[in-house]
Amino acid sequence: MGSNDKPPLVAILSGAGISTDSGIPDYRGPNGLWRRDPEAEKLVTYEHYMADPAIRRRAWLMRRDSEALRARPNAAHDAVVRLERAGVPVRVITQNVDGLHQLAGLTERKVLELHGTARAVVCTKCHRRSAMAEALERVAAGEADPACLACGGILKSATVMFGQRLDPVVLGKAMAVAKGCQIMIAVGTSLRVQPAASLAGIAAEHGARLVIVNAEPTPYDPIADEVVREPIGSALPALLDGIAATSGRAPAP
Incomplete structure (x- = not known):
């Protein structure tokens, strides 16, 4: 892609695995x-x-x-912010309630918290x-x-506790992002909890390139364009910096 071309809309669907390097254990x-x-x-x-x-x-x-309220963003959260600051349109749909995407510096309105905030x-x-x-x-x-x-x-x-519905407004916005993005990166999520997991399938159905970065296999691996099993703290920055480079935009330092 040349520097005058419109960069792709990148959607990041993040789960507990993106925050484990910050000292927050996962649940499952x-x-x-x-x-x-x-x-x-x-x-x-x-x-x-x-x-x-x-x-x-x-x-x-x-x-x-x-530990969640004392945790600090890690290299993976920083990489998402770097991509945004490089001029690539970014939206984060997160299953996490730790607020680390915003704490890293991502614009508040670009983060959709499916499960609310702690x-x-x-x-x-x-x-x-x-x-x-x-x-x-x-x-x-x-x-x-x-x-x-x-x-x-x-x-x-x-x-959002067990037994409560997701906020329909937030979910609606997340579905719109999934349908409209050109790249969907599901990172640190088992893709087993619905309806969040279905967003990966919706993105793929609407023509997005689906990349899954997760230590364990997920139900959506068969339809993914790329599956990465490397540690998130190094794999996601490399992936996002590569997107910035191919979009003709140098990632911010």
Whole structure:
């Protein structure tokens, strides 16, 4: 592609694997949280969370001790930002709730968080949103199950728990990106959780080049144009820098 040609729209579908180099363990891998502690799944299941104060108290302690809020972006997150700053249109559709794409410097509106964010809390009654850090300060001060300051309702993280629907607006935007992109890179995701996984198939059906970067096989490997099994921290930067180069745009340092 020449430097005067329009660069391709690149969609990044990211899962837990992109953040493991930042010290955030995945959930379903061999050492994942759900395998190590099956009871932990109740802490992020809406029905259990809303019905049982003991579950909520445990959930707040889990959030307090979570590595996700202390984690920093890694080379893979930085590579996505570098591609954007090189002038290539980028949209990130992420299954992660860690906010590391934005923390790395990616423009907020270019990140679609399918499963919400762990960096905010929402009231289940009046739907007021506030910062997770504020709620955790209250936990540290001795509130085991902090209630909404506006209405007294139950607070939860602004993530999509098991038993909740994805935000239809966010999902709709993600589907539009999948249909409109020229390159879809699924990175660090098992592509087994629907409807997120279906976005890879939608992109391929609409003519996008599908690249899968993941340690383990996925159900979409057979329709991918390229499957990469190398470590994400080195494989994704090489892949994205290559896209920038072939688009006639030098990646930003």
